[in-house]
Amino acid sequence: MRVALQARSSNKDWLACCRERGHPRAVQDGEEMVPVDELLRALESGDAETVLAAAENIHYADLAALYENLDDEQRERLLSVIGPEMATDVIAELPDGLIEEALGHFKPAQLRVLLGNLSDDDRVDVFQVVSEESQRRFFALLGPRDKELTRNLLKYEEDTAGGRMTTHVGRITADMTVKQALAVLRRDREDTETLARIFVVDAEGRLVGRVRLRDLAFNTWDTPIRGIMEEASEFILATADQEDAARTLSKYDLIVLPVVDEFHHLLGVITYDDALEILQEESTEDIEKLAAISGEQSDVAYLNTSAVEQFHRRVIWLVGLAFVSIGSGYVMFRFSGILQQAFVLALFLPMVVAAGGNSGGQAATMVIRAMALGEIGAGNALRVAWKEAQTGLYLGLSLGLAMAAFISLILPHLAVETGAGFGFIRLAVAVAVAATVQVLSATTLGALLPLFARAIKLDPAVVSSPSLASTVDVSGMLIYFTVAGALLRW
């Protein structure tokens, strides 16, 4: 029996997190908390037999999560006890960064077993993340069939449909009967990732249709496949982006999406669980880019990255943006005359500047997310800009009015003086105009920048959000001092 694990145990952080998540099993079944506990205790005491017994009761996805949270010595011990067979599934679930090290624990003979056991798409993933030297070493350990398969799959870029697909797919031909088809599928079933959809190919291996296993199960044995197959109307080219594949699976609620070459030969399939993974990765990447965090999204859990790694992913943006901000400082420095004559203006300077960053960020986020979900593209740039300009105008006017009301009605009672040759009403007008212009321009810019970035083939999320904030800081200073200078001549 395999159970999805939960536990009280010595591995505090990880357990706290599992508990936190309210994972279904945790709630109701005290007994099943035992295997993880047992495993951790046995790992510490070095009791190999108990480790093995406990590991057998834990789902491999949980074993992989557990592995991530062990120290080097415990990892070594765990892998040596469970051996290459059981380790295969666990290693396939590990984050990229831990795979090479994990494989390093095995001897060549064990590696041969492990690499042979991996499903073809997982094996290609392994080859894609290890060093070139390991790649050569591992490749030499493969059997001749696996060698060719791996070589073929490695032709596709990691982030394409071809790079993600598995070739283990149920394949039959249209001239078979249900009985013949079932016989073929029964023979291949151990090797087949999913039988939820079975694909029909012609003599040249070109995709011609699909049947569902239920159609085979519920029809008489002499029914010809030709009579029950449907057209396979959704498919994707092997060279297409993996994100397109994931979106197609998601949009049409597919369990599997066939992958074909330009001659419509069936090469393999992408499955629903790949789609889930791809879409999660892409979301995390977008979120991180929006916050000026660089680099490939790491699939190592946050707590397992070091402070130094975190530092590396953030420092370039932070220092780069700081130098851009000196631009804002320069504007302030240049306009110091205005500020020195009426220091009351300082009260609203940060507000006008920040309102640009906030409204521009809102607009950029809406547009970037809509682009990521495939809702808009460069072709709609004008319509998007127009909508955001309208939104920006409403937002700017609202903010301007709110500030004007505050300055003319409340500020005079707060023991503040304008300290210069203008009254609160003129100050209110100047601040309101500056705020409106700043929000209107920042919102429009926030919407256009991602579209422009995409038009020149840059990543919208990376380019837009961090750069935007610094840009509208500078423009905000300029707008504020220009408007104040013009409207408050005293």
Next chain:
Amino acid sequence: MRVALQARSSNKDWLACCRERGHPRAVQDGEEMVPVDELLRALESGDAETVLAAAENIHYADLAALYENLDDEQRERLLSVIGPEMATDVIAELPDGLIEEALGHFKPAQLRVLLGNLSDDDRVDVFQVVSEESQRRFFALLGPRDKELTRNLLKYEEDTAGGRMTTHVGRITADMTVKQALAVLRRDREDTETLARIFVVDAEGRLVGRVRLRDLAFNTWDTPIRGIMEEASEFILATADQEDAARTLSKYDLIVLPVVDEFHHLLGVITYDDALEILQEESTEDIEKLAAISGEQSDVAYLNTSAVEQFHRRVIWLVGLAFVSIGSGYVMFRFSGILQQAFVLALFLPMVVAAGGNSGGQAATMVIRAMALGEIGAGNALRVAWKEAQTGLYLGLSLGLAMAAFISLILPHLAVETGAGFGFIRLAVAVAVAATVQVLSATTLGALLPLFARAIKLDPAVVSSPSLASTVDVSGMLIYFTVAGALLRW
């Protein structure tokens, strides 16, 4: 034949977007672009027969996307032509906001057909999004069995596993043979959402195991189910959060996850396509909250929302944060004495302030995303804070050093004078110290704020990111003027 659509056509925006996405069909098959074109042309000319013929060739997910982009008159015409039967699938795919209006196009007799045709989970979704009055009206149209089913499902909150599940699941008992099981499943198959997993229940309807359709298809007819069933070790309570259900499906690569009540009765299942939808919704929501955009994530495509709707989702945060920013202005106003004596300090004021916002935002984003992915919780608060404090120290020191180098080595050559009783070296030290303190404190605060928000049951993404920026703006001003005042006494 149904084809996933693509097209040249009059509906420019939507088509531009489809092309942009590089949807698989668009690339390779000129002929299949015709149905959409045809449909749109026929809708304009009012040719009902051609509309119907074209609609029959279009996947319902594409028809729903097309519907979203039609004007009111075209929508009315399309629905009246395709009738309640074909409209059922289309309406189930529509964004929540369009469902009530779409149903309004049908007469009671047609609605009876349409509501009866909806799968039980889609029907509950409809009831959850329409007005109370429509709810009553629609409910009266249901057959007695559907009435009871709908009433039962409406008991669960919309965002729980129970609120998302379908009750149409393959159910057999352990004492059946393969032949009996196949007979039961064949009888129910039209009604069953998926046969990828079939669940075994006892006489009281409690979940005891599962079999795969392939196990039935590949075993002899007299095999007892008891002999081939596996334990159903993953399941979820109906009252659990839908996000937990989605994460469980994703973690264990499940096609279906059984939903049970507290007595372990099998109530229904959540399927992989629900998981995809749930996880996408949650990601979009988090991204929007991080950018200070309020309200439920709208599932209407961006281009189909009005500027006024966009305005409503952003204005509260924008104006609220603006008033917080007046706090920064007040600090600047109070410390105007220091600034007036050495206006060169203005050069680096925006930099120190912005560095806090940037580094705090990076930290908050990493923590919020890790929390959303279930990697960390309140139990790890100390470890997270410690890691971020370290990261913040490295980041702060790097920024401080970069600024010190710039001020002491480059600034003197840029025709700027400190204009006060201190030299560039002292200015460099003051700016470097202020930048380091600001980044260190903002990073730590950025990590702690989401954890604190969760501890007091607030949404980390909503509370942290927008409030953080305004908070560290104020603290940045204070830090800068305090450090400068202390180190640059002249």
